Amino acid sequence: MPLLEAAGLGKRYGSKRVLWDVDLAFEPGEIVAVLGVNGAGKTTLLGCLAGMLGWDRGEVRMDGEKLNRDRLDQRQRMMFLPGEGFHFGGADTIRNAAIFSELWRGIDAKPPLDIEEWLERLGLLEVAFSSVETLSRGQRYKAVLLALHCADPDIWLIDEPFAAGMDARGMEAFRQLVRAAATRKRCIVYTTQFPELAVRFADRIVVVGGGGIHLNEPTRGRDLEELIRQLGRELGIQDEHS
Numbered sequence: 001m002p003l004l005e006a007a008g009l010g011k012r013y014g015s016k017r018v019l020w021d022v023d024l025a026f027e028p029g030e031i032v033a034v035l036g037v038n039g040a041g042k043t044t045l046l047g048c049l050a051g052m053l054g055w056d057r058g059e060v061r062m063d064g065e066k067l068n069r070d071r072l073d074q075r076q077r078m079m080f081l082p083g084e085g086f087h088f089g090g091a092d093t094i095r096n097a098a099i100f101s102e103l104w105r106g107i108d109a110k111p112p113l114d115i116e117e118w119l120e121r122l123g124l125l126e127v128a129f130s131s132v133e134t135l136s137r138g139q140r141y142k143a144v145l146l147a148l149h150c151a152d153p154d155i156w157l158i159d160e161p162f163a164a165g166m167d168a169r170g171m172e173a174f175r176q177l178v179r180a181a182a183t184r185k186r187c188i189v190y191t192t193q194f195p196e197l198a199v200r201f202a203d204r205i206v207v208v209g210g211g212g213i214h215l216n217e218p219t220r221g222r223d224l225e226e227l228i229r230q231l232g233r234e235l236g237i238q239d240e241h242s
């Protein structure tokens with residue numbers, strides 16, 4: 001049974017129909033990249049999957065059970081990370097991560113043992129005790145990724161992580177972070193505009209467009225260069241090789 005599922009999902013903003021009849025399923029332990037041109041509905045899709053946005057038709061299911069936006073126990077099993085991230089005012093990097101851990105895993109939950117290792121991998125050791133508000137844009141986003149690691153929900157919904165100003169070290173730490181989470185059977189779904197990064201980081205690629213799903217393909221066993229070209233064509237990029 002899928003961990004998370006959209007069945008016949010449709011979403012309008014007023015008279016504007018953005019998604020309709022979207023069927024998608026996400027398994028524990030998989031990393032899925034969602035691509036699509038600007039305005040295709042990627043953020044809308046993630047917002048609906050997270051139960052943050054309402055929908056007009058169809059349903060979202062978690063472990064086969066209909067997602068009810070009022071049910072805290074369901075909402076607590078996932079986290080939606082917006083493109084700009086979010087943090088708790090005044091908290092330093094470590095405290096911010098601890099607050100996320102307390103909110104998602106309970107007040108008695110011990111922080112993960114490897115928090116120092118991830119501070120190091122993300123390049124955050126020097127700002128571990130600095131207020132998140134005083135950090136640079138990329139550092140702030142990394143601090144939120146650390147908090148996500150500490151919260152460790154079953155489902156990670158991440159909007160545009162590669163547009164958040166992280167440096168190469170941060171991007172590599174992100175790759176390791178989501179891979180480690182997938183090994184713990186977390187399901188990670190993120191949006192991106194970059195076919196190369198999608199293919200490099202994900203087990204499956206989904207392309208949203210025209211209100212539906214254009215492509216839903218595993219990366220395993222695929223010729224990745226060809227898949228990147230195919231995605232480029234889906235996104236309207238001219239193929240130099242054709």
Ligand SMILES: Nc1ncnc2c1ncn2[C@@H]1O[C@H](COP(=O)(O)OP(=O)(O)OP(=O)(O)O)[C@@H](O)[C@H]1O
Binds near residue numbers: 036037041045
């Ligand atoms: N609150 C809103 N009210 C009205 N229309 C909205 C709202 N939010 C999004 N839309 C519209 O829904 C469509 C999909 O938006 P969405 O943000 O989901 O796209 P996206 O694929 O994430 O785009 P981008 O790549 O630019 O981030 C767009 O046409 C957008 O104008």
